[in-house]
Amino acid sequence: MRASRFFVSTLKEAPSDAEIASHKLMMRAGMIKRLGSGIYSYMPMGLKIIRKVENIVREEMNRSGAVELLMPVVQPAELWQETGRWDKMGDELMRVKDRHGRDYAIQPTSEEVITDIARSELRSYRKLPVNFYHIQTKFRDERRPRFGLMRGREFTMKDAYSFDRDVDGLKKSYQIMYDAYVRIFARFGLQFRAVAADNGAIGGSGSHEFHVIASTGEDAIVYCPDSDYAANMEAAEALPLDATRAAPTQTMTKTATPGKAKCEAVAELLNIPLSTTIKSIVLTVEKAATEKEAASKQVWLLMLRGDHVLNEVKVSKIPGLAGYRFSTEEEIVEYFGTLPGYLGPINTKKPINVVADRTVANMHDFVTGANEADYHLTGVNWGRDLPEPTVVDLRNVVEGDPSPDGKGVLAIQRGIEVGHVFQLGTAYSEAMNATFLDENGKPQPLQMGCYGIGITRILGAAIEQNFDDKGIIWPSAIAPFEVVLCPMGYDRSEAVKSETDKLYAELQAAGVDVILDDRGERPGAMFADWELIGVPHRVVIGDRGLKDGQLEYQGRRDTEATSVPLAEIASFVKARLAAQ
Incomplete structure (x- = not known):
């Protein structure tokens, strides 16, 4: 290629709305041009990189045995209504009507469409396993599009969907895709890490995220330098920081803490370590009335060490806490008799469900709210002063925590998620009645896997990992x-x-x-x-x-x-x- 016959258009300064390095540099290098909020035209220099990314992805997907097809951007609402995601997706799902008033979705992903294909085409066990993939435009109506291609509304994604007859087959297909992803990111020439993850809104069980390592990454990646353990912050297991609980050495005492509603302020007033205080978090779960049951409301108290941070994904998985919300001030007064800041599990006004983090369950002589304004209880101990709690992993891990595999301590680095592989199981096939006939002629639900790579997001992530004060430093494999x-x-x-x-x-x-x-x-x-x-x-x-x-x-x-x-x-x- 001769530059005079190509299109080279660079800027000395980035537009004022460009925030992070990749956004600024792609705009200055003439790779993208903003059309609207979160929507960009890919200029020749940028498109050339996208095509190289696509080619590597396509080669490795084909090598893995996946079969390429192409599904539409605009999808009938009826398919999304079958799985319930027409409502669950919320405002991120762009909904449109045609001239006849029929509802359609501009696809953010294609689980429903591929499942519709599978239920009509994969009717026999003889056609399994199979893995379909496509590289297609997606649209998610982000509340606050930002960072250029990193969090835009329109983007390009490779998504693949495997179909198997049983769980063992699904696990094999999942491993094939996991291995293909490792090859893909290695060929990109990027430093990356695969981490165990939560499936989130997409459903199913078991997943891994692929992160490009970058100090500007939005996600915290937890790993053990001495082993293969790695997970994102949402899924990283937090072990108790004390293996056993020590015996009480203090008497429980009601202690005045005037105006000290935060754990940090209480610790400073009492001249004690923050790690001896307990943070109380109150949640409410409401259930609407049904034909069989009356409407109900339960209030839960979660107990976390004062210097730890609640992991809301872990909370959502606690039996009974699905669909929780943070309690209102009125509910807190109703159940605890006082305003937030002085709450605790002892002498509540109404019965509550108490859940303690693993580390809290092994604490002794700790400090918690007295359920009375301007007072806390010091020297509190399990068993003696209050019943043994339900014990659950509630918190985010911190650097230096013991690794769950017992092979060292945890470290944390920043990453940018660019790929995700899921074991969906039968979440979509059951909702959409996608079955096959086994050897005995009996219908069985298809076992599904889902595998995505953010094609255009790769560009932003690669730049965030590879730039200096002069500009971008592309790995050769994906350089323009x-x-x-x-x-x-x-x-x-x-x-x-x-x-x-x-x-x-x-x-x-x-x-x-x-x-x-x-x-x-x-x-x-x-x-x-x-x-x-x-x-x-x-x-x-x-x-x-x-x-x-x-x-x-x-x-x-x-x-x-x-x-x-x-x-x-x-x-x-x-x-x-x-x-x-």
Whole structure:
């Protein structure tokens, strides 16, 4: 490709609404152009990268045995209503009507459509297993689109769906996809980590997220440096920080704490460690009346160490707490007799359900609210002062916690989620009556897996991991071009033009994705453009070097250029590419 025949359009400054590095740099490099809130046009330079990402994904999906199809962006509401997601998805699901008033969804994902295909096409065990995938536009009506392609409304995703006859088959299909994802992200040339995750709104059981490691990542990734344990913060198991509970050494005492409604303030007043205080969190679960049962309301008290943070995903999995909400101030006064800030499990006004975090369950001589304004109870102990609680893992892990596999302590790093694999099981096949006939002619629900990669999100994540003050630093596999040739005076020096054209042809013949900058730009402007765009390898051809039989090579991460003999430059560049 010659730059004069391509479209190179760079900016010195990023638009004012660009927030993070990837957004700023993609806008400056002319890779995307904002059309509306969270909606971008992919300019030629950006689209070229997207196609490279798609090609790697497609090659590895095909290698894994998956079969490509293409499902529509606009989907009938009836399918979404079958699974209940027409209502559950909320405002993120873009709903539209056609001229006849029929409801449609602009797809954020395609579980319903692929299940509809499966129930009509996969009627016999003889057609299983199968894995369908497509690479298609998605739309999610984000409340606050931001960060360019990282959290836009319209984006491109690869989603795949496996169908098996039993759980063992599903596990095999899941492992095949997991392995394919490892190969995909390794080929991208990105530092990544696969972590155990929660399935969230998509349903099913068992999943892993794939994160690109970046200090600007929105997600906290928990891992053990001494083992293979890794999970996202939502799914990371928090072990008790004390293996056993020590015997009481203090008497329970009602202690004045005027105006001290926070654990930190109580600890400071009493001159005690924050880790000896208990944080009380009150939740309400309401059930509407049915033909068999009257309406009901239960109030729960969750007890967490004062310096720990509640993990709401873990809470949602506690039996009886599905659909919980945080209690209102009126409910708290009704059940505890006091305003928030002085709450505790002792002498409540009405019966409550008490759940203690694992670490809290092994604490002794702790401090909790006295259910009276301006007072706390000190020296509280389980068994002696209050009944033994229901014990559940409630909290977020912190750095230095013991690893659940017993092989060291946990560390935390930031990551950007770019892929997710799920074991859906029969969540969708049962809802949509997607069955197959087994060997005995009996209908059985299809076991499903779901596997997604954010194609366009990969671009933002890759940049967040690979940039400097000059611009983007693409890994060669997904760079818009692998090599840029920068001739000095291409239109003025016959020697420069001749040697540049010769090297350009040789690299092209070798299958190298090379661009020749023949725009006639000044050297400084030319170099600045390609450093901003992030082409990983640069060769400079000039009269001065040619007189000595030398060309100048510089990798995008190199601090200095290297002189390479003219006769060796092509093999030198190809060797550098092969080494990556």
